[in-house]
Amino acid sequence: MDSVSLMSVQYRRGDNHVYRVIAGEHLLVALHGDSPEPLFALTATAAVLWEALATWTPASSLVGALVESFEVDPGRAEADVADFLEQLQSVGALRDREGGE
Amino acid sequence: MTVERPLSGAGPALPHATFRVANVVLRYEALEPDIRFMVRDVIRPFMGPETAPPDCVLACNVGSVTPSKFPISFSAPVWDLRHLPNGAEEMVFRSTEPWARLRTNIDFSQGILTFSDVRDRPSLIYPGDYPIAEYLACRLIGKRGGLHLHASAVTFGDGAYVFLGHSGAGKSTLAHLAETSGGKVLSDDRTIITVGDGGAVAWGTPWHGSLQRTSATSAPIIGLALLVQSDRDRLSEVPATVALKEIFVRLIQPRLDRGEVDNTLGAVERLLAAIPLHKFEFTQSPSAIETLRRGWRAA
Numbered sequence: 001m002d003s004v005s006l007m008s009v010q011y012r013r014g015d016n017h018v019y020r021v022i023a024g025e026h027l028l029v030a031l032h033g034d035s036p037e038p039l040f041a042l043t044a045t046a047a048v049l050w051e052a053l054a055t056w057t058p059a060s061s062l063v064g065a066l067v068e069s070f071e072v073d074p075g076r077a078e079a080d081v082a083d084f085l086e087q088l089q090s091v092g093a094l095r096d097r098e099g100g101e
Numbered sequence: 102m103t104v105e106r107p108l109s110g111a112g113p114a115l116p117h118a119t120f121r122v123a124n125v126v127l128r129y130e131a132l133e134p135d136i137r138f139m140v141r142d143v144i145r146p147f148m149g150p151e152t153a154p155p156d157c158v159l160a161c162n163v164g165s166v167t168p169s170k171f172p173i174s175f176s177a178p179v180w181d182l183r184h185l186p187n188g189a190e191e192m193v194f195r196s197t198e199p200w201a202r203l204r205t206n207i208d209f210s211q212g213i214l215t216f217s218d219v220r221d222r223p224s225l226i227y228p229g230d231y232p233i234a235e236y237l238a239c240r241l242i243g244k245r246g247g248l249h250l251h252a253s254a255v256t257f258g259d260g261a262y263v264f265l266g267h268s269g270a271g272k273s274t275l276a277h278l279a280e281t282s283g284g285k286v287l288s289d290d291r292t293i294i295t296v297g298d299g300g301a302v303a304w305g306t307p308w309h310g311s312l313q314r315t316s317a318t319s320a321p322i323i324g325l326a327l328l329v330q331s332d333r334d335r336l337s338e339v340p341a342t343v344a345l346k347e348i349f350v351r352l353i354q355p356r357l358d359r360g361e362v363d364n365t366l367g368a369v370e371r372l373l374a375a376i377p378l379h380k381f382e383f384t385q386s387p388s389a390i391e392t393l394r395r396g397w398r399a400a
Binding site: 015018020022023024025027029030031032038039041 | 174175341342344345346349350356357358359362363366367369370373
């Protein structure tokens with residue numbers, strides 16, 4: 001996922017996963033049995049991004065959320081966001097659209 | 102459940118039937134006059150009482166089980182699920198060809214269960230049979246926030262011990278060891294767990310493993326163990342973060358509905374708050390049961 005697509009696309013979490021915090025673990029559970037991975041444990045960073053993805057959001061806002069929440073530098077935050085979005089896409093947990101709609 | 106000729110050892114044909122597993126009640130009623138229900142020996146302890154308020158009333162008939170035209174929402178090896186425009190669900194069970202179709206309303210309080218009409222009439226239907234009854238129980242348990250697990254369970258005078266494990270982990274073996282040590286087996290393969298204000302309760306099911314032990318009774322859980330075959334007997338607590346994943350991967354309930362999955366996760370959370378999961382390394386010898394009970398008394 002390159003920086004151009006990061007800036008021009010909006011993202012939203014898909015409808016095929018259930019998120020719940022149990023025993024301090026941020027769990028993401030895939031609906032339907034054919035998912036390649038039925039259960040994920042999100043890091044605290046990823047959990048912030050998952051919450052932010054409740055609505056259509058550009059990657060820049062996700063980067064901003066990480067910078068604000070964890071006081072990381074923007075370059076590191078942008079790389080983390082790109083990694084996380086790629087992981088979500090690989091398990092079918094992410095929707096995207098061209099920005100500005 | 103299947104439709105077939107009578108089995109020897111089964112009871113008399115009935116005009117209707119009530120099947121109960123854990124706190125779920127399925128009521129089977131005939132849609133046609135020549136439909137009759139026959140109860141297998143293994144299911145009989147789970148029948149009735151007729152006055153039990155049903156969670157799901159199944160109107161049963163025999164006929165075409167052709168799926169509807171709507172797209173498949175999800176396929177498993179032996180069934181296809183379709184969501185109908187009115188919110189109802191259609192599940193078609195198949196081997197090489199479809200052999201049964203179950204249509205349920207949104208809350209699963211009612212269903213129409215149709216079996217393929219390839220067999221001779223009069224038609225006999227066996228309530229409680231795998232996989233249809235177990236599927237319905239799973240969905241209804243999920244809606245209530247219970248758990249249906251790959252687990253055996255045994256009771257002693259002090260309560261129930263539940264042993265989690267995939268196939269080959271030793272669920273039946275440990276159930277047999279417990280039985281020879283004076284325990285009573287609730288299930289040697291599939292156990293239902295409910296968690297209420299009074300604590301966690303294990304319920305037997307009729308869907309057994311290689312030991313072929315079932316029970317329609319329940320008991321408060323005092324021990325919850327993940328089985329690991331070993332050359333020693335040892336009990337050790339599993340961290341909650343690991344425990345919830347170990348429990349999750351042993352759930353039988355299908356992950357088809359968002360609310361049910363959320364309820365199920367809530368039940369896992371309540372269970373672990375009530376009963377911590379332990380890893381039980383065991384030797385397949387009678388000493389394992391003594392180690393288990395002594396270990397839990399110490400805990």
